[in-house]
Amino acid sequence: MITPLDTSCNGDMKSETTCSMCTDAGFKVTSLLADIDPKNSTKCFYFSILYAIGIVNQFGPTDPAAAACYATFIKRVINRVIILSSNNITPHFLFLQNHKLIVVEADGNYVHPFAVDDIDIYSGETYSVLLTTDQDPNKSYWLSIGVRGRKPNTSQALTFLNYKTISASVFPTSPPPVTPLWNDFNRSKAFTKQIISKMGTPQPPKYSNQKILLLNTQNLIGNFTKWAINNVSLTLPVTPYIGSLKFKLKNTFDRKPPPRTYPIDYDIFKNPVNPNTTTGNGVYVGVVLDFVLIIMYKKWDKMRRENLYHRSVENSVRDSPTNSATTNQHSSD
Numbered sequence: 001m002i003t004p005l006d007t008s009c010n011g012d013m014k015s016e017t018t019c020s021m022c023t024d025a026g027f028k029v030t031s032l033l034a035d036i037d038p039k040n041s042t043k044c045f046y047f048s049i050l051y052a053i054g055i056v057n058q059f060g061p062t063d064p065a066a067a068a069c070y071a072t073f074i075k076r077v078i079n080r081v082i083i084l085s086s087n088n089i090t091p092h093f094l095f096l097q098n099h100k101l102i103v104v105e106a107d108g109n110y111v112h113p114f115a116v117d118d119i120d121i122y123s124g125e126t127y128s129v130l131l132t133t134d135q136d137p138n139k140s141y142w143l144s145i146g147v148r149g150r151k152p153n154t155s156q157a158l159t160f161l162n163y164k165t166i167s168a169s170v171f172p173t174s175p176p177p178v179t180p181l182w183n184d185f186n187r188s189k190a191f192t193k194q195i196i197s198k199m200g201t202p203q204p205p206k207y208s209n210q211k212i213l214l215l216n217t218q219n220l221i222g223n224f225t226k227w228a229i230n231n232v233s234l235t236l237p238v239t240p241y242i243g244s245l246k247f248k249l250k251n252t253f254d255r256k257p258p259p260r261t262y263p264i265d266y267d268i269f270k271n272p273v274n275p276n277t278t279t280g281n282g283v284y285v286g287v288v289l290d291f292v293l294i295i296m297y298k299k300w301d302k303m304r305r306e307n308l309y310h311r312s313v314e315n316s317v318r319d320s321p322t323n324s325a326t327t328n329q330h331s332s333d
Contacts, residue, residue: 077133080104083119084126091122091149091188095177096161097141102130106195114194118180120148120187137163140172146179148188212284215262219277228277230259235279245285254282 081101083094095118104113105128119127135141139162146156156179160172180187219228226233237244239252258280 079131079133081129081131082126083121083129085121085123090147091120093144093146093148093156093179094119094121095142095144095146095179096131097143097172097174097177098135099131099133099141099161102132103195104128104130109201110198112196112198116191116194120191122149133163135163137165139163140166140170142172142174142176144177144179148180148182151182210260213261215266217272217277219272220275221277221279226277230262231274231277232258232280232282233277235281237281241283254280256282257284258282 085092100115100117101119102113102115103111103119105111105126107126113130119129121127140160141162143159143161144156147154156176158176162168162170214229215231217228217231218225219231219233220226221233237253239249241253243249244252
């Protein structure tokens, strides 16, 4: 789904139409016709691609109303496209047919540019890519988003890109692309290893006060499944944390800090010995944290989450300071 993010780059938005079905579902989906001078290829316009696989697939990949969610471009223009995931958990795969994507920014940090045909994107991540509209302007091209982090139960979400020279009602002539295998970890790691920060990127503190390892799991409280970190499930206090810390309130949340690690013999490939968890609302305060390692274990209920190893693989690669666009040292004040 595509919505305008910034129109202040010398491009005038000529018209705007909205897909009513997606809007009714709670998501603004806009098709933009951009009036940009084709002679100046440095002008750009920005898009934020926001998507929710479950919502889009309610309409079906061939539903005419869902097909109204398209983006129209002018030929031979370099477009900066900002891709972000506001999804909860599931990693996704984004593919734009016949167009190379030049990745120039990841999570707010510029990177050494590299070209890809598609992108794996995880929860909360952002990428800026350069998209050159240099293909046949008399055709439309699939934009596909599929589930990558687990065995999918939904088909990919589909929209398409078309050039301004043809009607937006012209569908692509080729079949939709196929999403790669959900458990192709080598493919995911190969993409991530290309993300290298540019020289001059601000560095994290050279030393840390301590290292905290976080194990992210799904556990039980009674008969309810809850997310937990180091076997503690967060229950938010009545008073917001920021207010409590600013005004030095002492009894609004648990002042005992959460666990700093998890059992060293924990095996993410086996069913947990203890499927239960407890609740808490403590926070880490006043330290500089080293790398935060997030691991998601294989849930015992295969119907709900067959394998969450995919996410831990991605994090273990991104957490390398010599190979990452972002750093994982954080100051907790």
